[in-house]
Amino acid sequence: MRILIDVTEAAERLEELIELSLCGDEILICRAGEPVAMLTPMAQKTTPYEDFVSLAEEGRKNLPPGTTSDHSDFYDEHGLPK
Numbered sequence: 001m002r003i004l005i006d007v008t009e010a011a012e013r014l015e016e017l018i019e020l021s022l023c024g025d026e027i028l029i030c031r032a033g034e035p036v037a038m039l040t041p042m043a044q045k046t047t048p049y050e051d052f053v054s055l056a057e058e059g060r061k062n063l064p065p066g067t068t069s070d071h072s073d074f075y076d077e078h079g080l081p082k
Contacts, residue, residue: 002026004035 003017003025010017010029017027017039027039046054076082 002028004028004030007031007036010039 003020005013005017005027007029010027018041021027021039022041028035029037029039074082
């Protein structure tokens with residue numbers, strides 16, 4: 001959605017306008033009825049997938065080398081739950 005807003009009103013509602021911008025709205029700031037500036041969000045440096053992968057790699061650093069996640073400690077020698 002395109003939002004046209006006067007400079008003085010934009011100053012009063014800046015926090016709200018930032019949130020709208022982050023949601024994908026186009027914010028045009030006007031002076032005397034003419035657009036003079038545009039409020040746009042900063043580009044994300046990483047994608048959510050990249051964030052997930054980096055968190056997963058951090059978690060693996062705490063485990064000793066060769067550790068598996070087979071959960072064998074939950075089962076007895078016959079494969080039944082303990």
